Amino acid sequence: MPQYNRLRGTKDVIPAQTQLWEQIIMKAARTLKLYDYSLIVTPVIEETALFIRGVGEGSDIVMKEMYNFQDKKGREIVLRPEGTASVVRAYIENSLPVKSNLYYIGPMFRYEKPQKGRDREFYQIGVESFGDPTPYKDAETVKLAETFLKELGINAFEIQVNSTGCKECKPKYIEVLLNFLEPRKAMLCEDCLKKIERGAAIRVLDCKNEKCRETVMSAPLVTAHLCEPCDTHHKLFLEALKINGVKFIENPRIVRGLDYYTKTVFEFITDKIGAQQNTILAGGRYDNLVWELGGKKTPAVGFAAGVERIAEVINAGGGFTTEDKVDxxxxxxxxxxxxxxxxxxxxxxxxxxxxxxxxxxxxxxxxxxxxxxxxxxxxxxxxxxxxxxxxxxxxxxxxxxxxxxxxxxxxxxx
RNA sequence: GUGGCUGUAGCUCAGGGGUUAGAGCACUAGGUUGUGGCCCUAGGGGCCGUGGGUUCAAUUCCCAUCAGCCACCCCA
Incomplete structure (x- = not known):
């Protein structure tokens, strides 16, 4: 008899785990409804160009992690590597109300080398809110994420926030950063030099290499180079977080790997998984993406959470005592x-x-x-x-x- | 994609160039003629990850491959 095994980087979620998944999904849905979000379901396959345009040509996801193939008609197809581009596409294609609060859950695919907390197929729960440009919405989104995790009994995480600026001030900041790095190239690791070459100088900021970290310590910060509107936005965002009672840490070095972010970005990090893959939820604002994908200029903000990583955190904390007794x-x-x-x-x-x-x-x-x-x-x-x-x-x-x-x-x- | 470690029963793991490869837990049955948990006894279950090489002989040594883990990279 032949034996068939799972494909590399995929897993079967068996009853011992799905009980927890049921809880996560149920509680997520309850919290999301409280914040007036509606479920949207989009296809797992999309045309490849959507993500090249959406996520960014230079990003690692597009450059080396896409599960892409040609269908029988030779069309370029990809198993979606993330949810936002798909939801934005659906938002435009279905002419949804300008102000729309949407959430989704489903599998994402990235052709990466698997390790703990990182599979080739993994589930994300995400939200995308369209049509609200205010920092209050950013803070509400962070609060929603926090509430969702706390409802699941997860308290051991740190919320890190930052602003990456807009298309006005971001390029200017990168220039300042390059001027700073140029005379210090000798201090940087090879990877960082490559990052600079391919125009991703900001990624040097979150390099884990000792020497790079030291060098970057004194580097100019994005937050100090924001244009007037971005700076005002950021300050109000932080204030709104405080009003919501959200405890956060400003980390001027967080840099998201997806190119579409503008202004606000945030990450929820835990030390409970015991792996390097410790970001359980992350997101930010993306005011240009809808327009870049062919829609009207529409501001938006959202986040995505990794279901497996959340499940890991809950299990690490002793899990849930689910009642599965027979009467x-x-x-x-x-x-x-x-x-x-x-x-x-x-x-x-x-x-x-x-x-x-x-x-x-x-x-x-x-x-x-x-x-x-x-x-x-x-x-x-x-x-x-x-x-x-x-x-x-x-x-x-x-x-x-x-x-x-x-x-x-x-x-x-x- | 790069580097390191690992791969023996459902699970955790021991072993070892040569007859029938072991333990604990789990599983099944029995220990009262209609009664569980503890205990005792018996039993089932392994192409020793896969393919190739060395050898009289390989599960054991070598190579490849696949998979898992760890680090890098990156990300949820």
Missing amino acids: IFVITDKQYIKNAYALVNTLRESGIKAVMSYEEKSFKSQFREADARKAKYAAIIGETEIQNKTVMLKNMETGEQKETNEQGIINLFK
Whole structure:
């Protein structure tokens, strides 16, 4: 018999994990509705050009991480590497209301080398809010993200915020930065030199190399080079966060890897996963993307959270105690299996989670199984019970048992 | 994409160039003629990741490959 295995970097999410996923999705949906967001579902496949235009030609995602292929007509197709470009495309294509609050959940694909906290297929829950240019919206979005995580019992994270400026001041800042780096090239690692060459000088700021970090310590900060409107926006954003009671850390060195961000950017970082992949949620404002993808000039802000990473954090904190106990395990002799079968059905019709073994097994085995399934009660139907038209009900925790009947059991669970 | 470590039962792992490869846990059955958890006994289950090479002989040594983990890179 041939054996088939998962493709590299993919995983099966089995019941031991999906219980947690159900919780994450349910709680996310509740919080999102509170903030007036609606679900949007877009295709997993899109034309490749959407992401080249949307995410940016120079980004790593586009340069080396896209799962792209040609379909039977030779069209360039890609398994979406992220959600924002798709949602923006759908927003434009469906002429949605200018002000729209949308959320999505689904798999994303990136052809990367897998390691802990980083798969080739992974799930994201994300939100995108269109039509509101104010910093209040930025702060609301951060607050929403914080609420979502706290609802899940996650408190061990740090919120880092920054502004990357707009298309007016960003290029000017990069020039200032280049002037600073130029005489210090000898101090930088090879990767950073490459970053400068391919026009991604800002990425030097978040290099983890010791020497680079030291060098960059005294580098000019973006926040000090924002144009007037961006600076005002940023200050008001920080103030709005305080009004919302959000605790944050200003980190002028966070740089998002996707090219579309303008002004506000933020990251939620945890130290609970025990891996280097410690960003569980990240996002920011992107005021030019809708226009760049062919829509009307529309401001927008959003974020995306990694479902697997969130699940990891929850598990690291002991996980959830989910109630998956069976209410009643029905136990019987082989000649009364049909009677037991009928009882299980009746109980279920009354909303009671009842199970039994259809196979002929000894009482001992059936009790062992009832125990393994963590049944609250065992209901025994044997010869005497059939004769008396009763059911022996045993409390599996206390060990007490008493004779009752079908209706008695149903009443017990009302 | 680069570098390092690892790959033996469902899980955690031991072992070792030569007959039938082990342990604990889990699983199944039994230890009362109708009663679980603890305990005891028995049992099932392994192409020793895959392919090739060296050898009289490979699961053990060598190479390749695949996969996982870690670091870099990057990101959710």
